[in-house]
Amino acid sequence: MKFYVCVKHVPDTAASIKVMGDADYDKTVKFVMNPYDEYALEEAVQQKQALGGEVVAITVGGKESVATLRSALAVGADRGILVTAGTVFLDSGKTAQALATAIEKDGGADLIFMGKQSVDTEGMQTHYRLAKTMKVPVANEVVSLTLEEGRVVVEHEVGAGDREVLELSMPCVLGATKGLNEPRYPKLPDILKAKKKPIQEMNLSDLGIADQADTATVAKLLALPERGAATMLSGSVEDMVKELIDRLSTEAEVL
Amino acid sequence: MSNIGVWIETDHNGLKPANFGVVTAAKAGGTVYAFVFSEDGRNLSEELGRYGVDKVVFLNGDGPVERASVMADAVREYKLSTLLGLSSFKGRDLLARCACELEAPLALDATGIDLETGTVLKSHFSGKTTATIVLKGDVLVCGLRPNVIEAQEAPAETEEVVFSGNVPGDDGLKVLEVKKGESGKQDLTEADIIITGGRPMDSADNFKILEECAEQLGAAVGASRATVDAGFAPHSMQVGQTGKTVSPKLYIGCGLSGSVQHFAGMKTSKVIVGINTDKDAPIFGKCDYGIEGDLFEVVPALTDALKAR
Ligand SMILES: Cc1cc2nc3c(=O)[nH]c(=O)nc-3n(C[C@H](O)[C@H](O)[C@H](O)COP(=O)(O)OP(=O)(O)OC[C@H]3O[C@@H](n4cnc5c(N)ncnc54)[C@H](O)[C@@H]3O)c2cc1C
Ligand SMILES: Nc1ncnc2c1ncn2[C@@H]1O[C@H](COP(=O)(O)O)[C@@H](O)[C@H]1O
Numbered sequence: 001m002k003f004y005v006c007v008k009h010v011p012d013t014a015a016s017i018k019v020m021g022d023a024d025y026d027k028t029v030k031f032v033m034n035p036y037d038e039y040a041l042e043e044a045v046q047q048k049q050a051l052g053g054e055v056v057a058i059t060v061g062g063k064e065s066v067a068t069l070r071s072a073l074a075v076g077a078d079r080g081i082l083v084t085a086g087t088v089f090l091d092s093g094k095t096a097q098a099l100a101t102a103i104e105k106d107g108g109a110d111l112i113f114m115g116k117q118s119v120d121t122e123g124m125q126t127h128y129r130l131a132k133t134m135k136v137p138v139a140n141e142v143v144s145l146t147l148e149e150g151r152v153v154v155e156h157e158v159g160a161g162d163r164e165v166l167e168l169s170m171p172c173v174l175g176a177t178k179g180l181n182e183p184r185y186p187k188l189p190d191i192l193k194a195k196k197k198p199i200q201e202m203n204l205s206d207l208g209i210a211d212q213a214d215t216a217t218v219a220k221l222l223a224l225p226e227r228g229a230a231t232m233l234s235g236s237v238e239d240m241v242k243e244l245i246d247r248l249s250t251e252a253e254v255l
Numbered sequence: 256m257s258n259i260g261v262w263i264e265t266d267h268n269g270l271k272p273a274n275f276g277v278v279t280a281a282k283a284g285g286t287v288y289a290f291v292f293s294e295d296g297r298n299l300s301e302e303l304g305r306y307g308v309d310k311v312v313f314l315n316g317d318g319p320v321e322r323a324s325v326m327a328d329a330v331r332e333y334k335l336s337t338l339l340g341l342s343s344f345k346g347r348d349l350l351a352r353c354a355c356e357l358e359a360p361l362a363l364d365a366t367g368i369d370l371e372t373g374t375v376l377k378s379h380f381s382g383k384t385t386a387t388i389v390l391k392g393d394v395l396v397c398g399l400r401p402n403v404i405e406a407q408e409a410p411a412e413t414e415e416v417v418f419s420g421n422v423p424g425d426d427g428l429k430v431l432e433v434k435k436g437e438s439g440k441q442d443l444t445e446a447d448i449i450i451t452g453g454r455p456m457d458s459a460d461n462f463k464i465l466e467e468c469a470e471q472l473g474a475a476v477g478a479s480r481a482t483v484d485a486g487f488a489p490h491s492m493q494v495g496q497t498g499k500t501v502s503p504k505l506y507i508g509c510g511l512s513g514s515v516q517h518f519a520g521m522k523t524s525k526v527i528v529g530i531n532t533d534k535d536a537p538i539f540g541k542c543d544y545g546i547e548g549d550l551f552e553v554v555p556a557l558t559d560a561l562k563a564r
Contacts (some may be wrong), residue, residue, distance in 0.1 A: 017383045124363040125351045132355035137427035159344035161436020161491040169427040178497045179490045215360040220387040230545030241556045252526045254505040
């Protein structure tokens with residue numbers, strides 16, 4: 001089995017984001033693998049351990065994205081592919097086209113794991129675009145899966161705690177979410193071993209992808225101000241609760 | 256003015272009330288077409304008309320791939336400039352598939368839209384920033400976060416039509432079964448009021464005190480990751496960066512420290528209340544009203560006071 005995992009290099013969610021200029025931000029913060037992609041990677045590594053085969057981690061982004069590929073290799077991917085673009089695209093169609101072309105050029109997939117969304121641009125769609133480009137089925141918000149002969153049976157969340165059981169023919173694209181597994185932390189020897197694993201670089205013109213205009217661009221980025229300190233209520237528990245109800249109904253008008 | 260489509264979501268209670276805000280958003284753009292899958296319900300036109308829907312279009316299609324394909328056909332047939340819908344679980348899936356069919360740009364979980372300029376507001380960096388995104392294309396697709404646009408009644412003469420689109424042959428995806436969660440529960444993302452329990456809840460049983468209070472408030476109950484990881488609550492109740500993103504008008508956090516990752520999922524709530532035993536807890540630095548106290552005393556007292564109202 002040949003498993004691909006698409007991983008994105010994103011700012012750590014604990015980092016504070018400093019907006020610069022109209023639509024850019026200070027990129028000197030710590031970057032990590034997109035948290036949802038960790039579930040995707042863990043699943044691919046577990047499936048490979050059970051069934052044999054190869055796990056290839058792939059990313060589209062600037063040269064610095066190689067750090068995220070290295071962490072994928074430390075967790076158990078066998079090799080990496082870095083598709084260099086000046087930066088990550090906001091246009092998920094372009095990202096998907098780059099991923100699809102690179103995967104096809106590399107020999108094609110049995111199964112492609114992705115995260116359900118990236119935590120920087122929160123696009124929630126690259127997996128759908130990739131599936132469309134590759135003409136294969138896709139399921140998102142996957143919380144469990146079983147691999148069978150030529151097909152995958154997955155459970156995915158559909159809201160209000162309900163889950164749908166889907167059957168997909170292979171190859172296919174799956175968007176992983178929390179609950180699918182417990183991602184492992186790489187151990188030091190694995191991190192050292194990862195340094196020796198191969199990473200292949202491709203660029204967009206190697207892939208024959210023409211530079212086309214983005215269909216989505218950020219015109220403005222605004223830091224969302226934190227609320228200030230709370231109005232603290234005082235008195236006995238009964239007093240505070242009564243005051244809370246009063247304020248919520250008269251002052252805040254939400255009750 | 257142009258033609259705007261709205262995909263209408265239903266559940267076991269019929270029309271989801273959150274649809275009406277989306278219809279109000281569409282109304283600003285011109286003629287509103289409401290797309291209803293016939294399987295989801297038939298007697299919805301009166302309610303939809305009250306919010307200004309001009310045409311209710313009943314669509315065929317079963318399963319996500321068929322539905323996306325049929326809806327894309329309808330978008331072309333009625334020459335829509337924009338297709339809107341709720342950015343719920345089902346909405347995100349259907350709108351994404353439909354945008355791919357149409358090769359149209361897509362913004363999901365949007366918190367605002369300007370139909371004239373094709374600009375959308377949405378969260379970037381887990382709620383730390385709001386991005387203004389410009390979408391370019393003949394058709395734009397956008398999923399709106401529930402509750403971000405207040406529904407406004409705007410009665411219209413509503414016409415009903417039936418549209419049959421193409422259903423693709425074998426699409427490689429079959430729905431085998433739907434496993435119901437705890438039935439009748441309101442989805443967190445669509446709740447107007449949410450009351451959430453943090454680590455000190457200490458057991459699944461203790462969530463009862465939140466449920467009792469929720470009943471008085473007409474609220475849904477949420478959980479922090481600390482409680483989900485400890486097994487006190489299912490993941491479907493988790494709010495935050497790796498859980499649900501919610502924007503209720505009132506969010507009451509009980510025993511939450513106020514972590515960045517939890518706030519990533521609820522900071523756009525209109526009003527946030529914190530209940531915590533530690534007066535220095537970070538939550539008190541970023542919420543509207545704070546009660547320093549033990550949630551096991553404060554919550555039942557709140558329930559009683561609400562009952563007495
Ligand atoms: C990548 C990543 C993703 C994450 N995603 C999420 C997410 O989606 N959602 C999420 O919630 N977290 C998430 N977290 C975890 C997050 O960082 C916090 O660890 C978590 O939110 C803490 O939960 P808590 O507030 O319930 O518990 P704690 O931080 O332990 O806070 C408990 C609070 O309760 C107070 N308290 C104690 N007893 C009482 C009492 N009797 N009455 C009232 N107050 C009391 C304490 O003073 C304390 O402030 C994520 C972390 C990472 C690294
Ligand atoms: N630049 C990228 N390189 C590799 N994978 C990506 C990239 N952007 C998005 N993805 C994958 O697509 C998923 C959904 O991303 P998004 O559509 O941005 O929310 C992510 O979880 C990744 O698995």
